[in-house]
Amino acid sequence: MSATRRGQFRLNGHGIDVAALRRSLEDPHCGAVVGFDGVVRDHHGGRAVSALRYEAYADLAEREGQAIVDEALARFDVRGIVAEHRVGLLAIGDVAVYVGVSAAHRDAAFAACRHVIDEIKARVPIWKHERYGDGAAAWIHPD
């Protein structure tokens, strides 16, 4: 990893500022920026979702998230990666997670962005608690 590459994963308890994260990737060497926003939807598995909360094992989540970003910086020909994941109570339409990747070329930017969000979803100890329109609620623990 060259000294000029940089990557950061953070938990965010108040609100993800996608525009600011996008700006933090600005770099005159980079021709491509790919960003992924995961947004809270109003439905899941056919049920209306009224509220959503993310809980994290914070120490491990930040360490695991940073490891994913560092691995991606080493594996893909990219310059910068920023990722943030919300914790706490979210509303429909809130950004739950953002991953932004800058690179000289779009192939690497797309591949790294996809890799990072996939790994975050698979590995980072964050759990989603959904409350439904009918009053029921559940922790989501995918198979």
Place this chain on the structure above:
Amino acid sequence: MSATRRGQFRLNGHGIDVAALRRSLEDPHCGAVVGFDGVVRDHHGGRAVSALRYEAYADLAEREGQAIVDEALARFDVRGIVAEHRVGLLAIGDVAVYVGVSAAHRDAAFAACRHVIDEIKARVPIWKHERYGDGAAAWIHPD
């Protein structure tokens, strides 16, 4: 294509507002937004680029760009696509092109975003004129 899907391609002569385009995709049904920004780099093919101009055959470019967006709406399970491409004089770091895609799930959003930017680069009649640090200049006509 369902009535609630929407897509738009536009040429932009003054400056692409990525945040506003991103916001235009907001939709309570969408869990994923993937955005691609093509940014003017300070180098190309090993030469320092000092200034860049895009010229378009405007009528055909807007028609071809809209056709690409409409094809992607029909082909991928996505809700919204917005794309803008700059024309005129650009500076290093300016956004030359933005493609944003919203979808219920990230697979379709990534695939459609990648498809649209690839097709724009291949088909839309827009040409890049580069001026280099040494004073030379060239139209870019890729093989």
Place this chain on the structure above:
Amino acid sequence: MRLQLRYFASLRDAAGVETEVVDHAGDAVALYAAVSARHGYAMPRERVRLAVNGAVAPWDRVLAEGDEVVFLPPVSGG
């Protein structure tokens, strides 16, 4: 040995507590079995990862006095 347990998500709700200190003589597999029985967990160990002192660890990790142990149910961030 005394171990610090922290619980998250559905495993915390089922336990009814966020943390516990337990005295445990066996390995991590036996610890999960004991905790599962006591708190009535329905989640089989095959779906759970182990974390010790803030790092993911294999299930044969040797536990030591004072370790912080977390059972990670399947994650759902993103």
Place this chain on the structure above:
Amino acid sequence: MRLQLRYFASLRDAAGVETEVVDHAGDAVALYAAVSARHGYAMPRERVRLAVNGAVAPWDRVLAEGDEVVFLPPVSGG
């Protein structure tokens, strides 16, 4: 027939004009050959697409009086 030609990018620079009206009797292939010879184009026709009246067209497109014809060199947007 009289045709309106519009030029873009390197083909405009080489032509030295943005538009021309020409009187041409042949097909689009012959038109590109004539224009190439007159303006000294180095770009072979195989790298150029044809557009007629604002739409991309095959090279065997039949031209008609008053058509707007554009030769599209390889594009480089994005």
